[in-house]
Amino acid sequence: MSESTSASLSDPLKRIVELPGVSEAVEETRTIVDRLLGHRILRRRSSDVSMESSLRGACASAALEGAEVSMEEIRAGHVYDTRIKGALRASGELGTLVETWPKAPRQALARLHTLAAADAVSEEALGRPRLEGERVEDPLGLGPAPGPEVARARLEGLYGLLGARSSVPALVTSSLVHGDLMAIRPFGWGDGLVARAAERLTLVERGLDPKSLVPSELGHQTLKDEYVPALRGYMSGTPEGVAGWVVYCCRAVLAGAQDSLATCEALKRG
Structure with a gap:
């Protein structure tokens, strides 16, 4: 057995x-993120950029x-939509x-779901996988979600992935986390908010973006016309679909890193 074959079987x-x-x-993507992490302004203003x-x-x-x-409304505290409040809570507690x-x-x-859905679902539904008969919101139009039992089984597989200290790049692991959560839609409400927050959390925890400087969610919005087609490709389970999704997620993270680079330059100019 070759070394590469052995590695593929073990991981x-x-x-x-x-x-x-x-x-x-x-x-x-890693090259752009590293450029961001090395920006001089971060020596003094890292928390501001984050x-x-x-x-x-x-x-x-x-x-x-x-x-x-708008960002202006958020900065002014004029936030009333449950989705925006949930996204802000989840983002604010990632650390x-x-x-x-x-x-x-x-x-x-x-915890992520509890933060994201606190104003939107009943207290007993917060943080627990959906039950038979409960509605599954589908704002992206992905189609029917798997039933609760299948969703729970797939969640267990995802937990196993996160518990294993794989040697694969953080960008690959975070893409799979995002894609699986969107395919499973485990909670029924706020699954997109949770999936994108979990992707970003994975990038932080796996060391690509330790200071949480990269708004990967913004990258997905920037590439929003490609988001659903890429997700559908991932959900198909084909090698081409999975590869296309990972490449797309890398491009979204790259776009987020470029946005933070622009923030750094703006702070540098004063």
């Missing part, structure tokens, strides 16, 4: 890295759910979940 996710276009997209990124990411994630709000995410992903995911 099945390596096969995704080997799909056409994936490693190139990962390297291109805060701006958090706000812009939350605004973008809510917009993908169909909420309409508190970094250590929990790899050790107790079930607990962290429940």
Whole structure:
């Protein structure tokens, strides 16, 4: 057995890295993120960039759910839509979940949903997977979600993925987290908010973006015309669909990093 074959068997996710276009997209995105992390303004204003990124990411994630709000309204505190409030809460607490995410992903995911859906669902529905007969919101028009039992089984597989310390790039793992949560839609309301927050949390926890400077959610909004087609490709389960989704997610993270680079330059100019 060759060394590469042995590695693929011991770490099945390596096969995704080997799909056409994936490693190139990962390297291109990592280069831009590294450029952001090395920006001189971060020596003094890292927290400012992180805060701006958090706000812009939350605004973008809510917009993908169909909420309409401007950054000016958010800065002024004029936030009334439950989707926007949920996105802001989830984004604002990501830092508190970094250590929990790899050790107790079930607990962290429940917390993300509780934050995202606090104003939208009943208290007993917060943080728990949906039950038979409960409605599944579908703002992106992805089609029917798997039944509750199937969703729970797939969640267990996702928890296993997060608990394993795979050697695959953070960008690949975060893409799979996002894609699986969108395919499963485990809670029925706010699944998109949770999935995009979980993607970003994975990028932070896995070390690509340790200071949470990259609004990956904003990247998805920037590429919104490609978002659903890429998700459908991932949900098809074909190698081409999975590769296309990972490459798309890399491009979304790259777009988010470029936005934060622009923030850094604006702060530098004063």
